[in-house]
Amino acid sequence: MSSSPSDLSSSNRRGFLKILGAGSVGALLGPMTPQESAAQAPAPVTAAPPAANPGELFVAPEKIPLTLVTDRPLQLETPLRYFRTDLTPNDAFYVRTHLAGFPTRIDTATYKVNVGGQVDKPFSLSLDEIRKLPAVEITAVNQCSGNSRSLFKPRVAGVQWGNGAMGNAKWKGARLKDVLERAGVKADAVEVQFDGLDTGVVKETPDYVKSLPLDRAMHPETILAYEMNGAPLPMLNGFPLRLVVPGWFATYWMKWLTEIKVADASQVLANFWMKPAYRIPTSADANEDPAALSKDTIPIHRMTVRSLIVEPEAQADLKLNKLCDINGIAFDGGSGIKSVEVSVDGGATWVPATLGADLGKFSFRRFRHAWTPAKDGAYRLLSRAIANDGSQQPATAIWNRSGYMRNVTESTFVFVS
């Protein structure tokens, strides 16, 4: 089912069996946000039956069984147990697709990235040329804006993710800045726009194009990544090249990247994916009142601080007087994690957790707390992180219409007997 790295060395092509191709997933459109459904045509009814039921484990090419959230188009969530390691394995890494027409086969010999727009010298780069540019490696969390959306109350429309629409990987690639400087960015440039190879299957579906403000695009940490955890990207995660914007939500991390266009103020991208999609209320914490939605919105950008207990898992049966290694992950939008506290009594008291290896300010940071329950019964475990910039997780959840940026202190219920 999956193509191994040897497929790459034995030929220029990388592809995989189209078990998710036009036959099953390709012709279908997925559950949509209210905004999306207004902008997209009804799904054509040409498809084969769904490949599996939402919530079931599903095996996609180059992936181990992951939680199927929808197959129209494909959304796969990473089960919690794969966050027991600091780096999320490529084959367990979640998948979020907006457009059903994503590539299943790519000819790396002819693949090109075009750089144009408000530049002095537009040009194209092959993959080989990109690999010859100075390489950077950054460990960074890729998190969907809608991670944990299923926990929003009141419920909001959109892909009903649990906590697994995220992953942490070591990305290797060239600086976007180097490519833009080579093209010569004109003085009136204000943003950079990105497009990937994927397309909608009906012409009404707006193409997935996103833009970054010029300063973020020129930031030395913004990279064109061709490797993930020391291997080529899985096809579903954007092979052969994706944008990586450490600290920012993954909506900007364009997969199958082929077009980079510099724009001036008159050309600012105003497509569906920039507005109304992927916007947050202007309030400092992205919170708004369901009964009185914020009139002003801005594009979602930097991630907020979060933490999550990974072990024990919810509903675990623990042994009385036996050591339990509570551990989990914390991360923020790039200031790094300062400290994490854990509560084993539903938030009444908190103890400092021990932090694990520091893989960089954009990475997951492991925390641990050794706990020996001395009384039987039900327990509610919580964790809360403080970032180096002083920000901390709220005790009550924020709410916004699109279900973005959840970062409340989460609870894990376990039993001791």
Ligand SMILES: Nc1nc2c(c(=O)[nH]1)N[C@H]1C(S)=C(S)[C@@H](COP(=O)(O)O)O[C@H]1N2
């Ligand atoms: N070309 C393309 N890039 C894309 C998307 C997409 O639909 N098409 N989805 C974006 C969103 S919203 C997310 S959350 C991430 C998901 O990255 P992953 O599928 O590699 O986990 O990809 C981003 N890049």
Ligand SMILES: [Mo]
């Ligand atoms: Mo996303």
